[in-house]
Amino acid sequence: xxxxxxxxxxxxxxxxxxxxxxxxxxxxxxxxxxxxxxxxxxxxxxxxxxxxxxxxxxxxxxxxxxxxxxxxxxxxxxxxxxx
Numbered sequence: 028x029x030x031x032x033x034x035x036x037x038x039x040x041x042x043x044x045x046x047x048x049x050x051x052x053x054x055x056x057x058x059x060x061x062x063x064x065x066x067x068x069x070x071x072x073x074x075x076x077x078x079x080x081x082x083x084x085x086x087x088x089x090x091x092x093x094x095x096x097x098x099x100x101x102x103x104x105x106x107x108x109x110x
Contacts, residue, residue: 036092043098047059059098068090
């Protein structure tokens with residue numbers, strides 16, 4: 028994994044995750060993040076299996092980027108006009 032990708036995910040999670048946690052509360056935020064993490068991993072695994080079936084290479088499966096994207100989508104949905 029590229030360090031820039033990991034850094035971007037961490038910064039995004041820090042800024043938008045703390046704002047979303049303020050809106051949802053700690054427990055609901057944790058549930059949202061963990062469900063998104065698992066679903067992101069499942070989707071990545073399914074796409075990886077489909078790629079391997081088509082002759083592509085296997086890749087490690089992590090759902091962290093999907094979970095961070097779910098945090099961004101939740102913030103954009105709940106606070107569309109925030110700056």
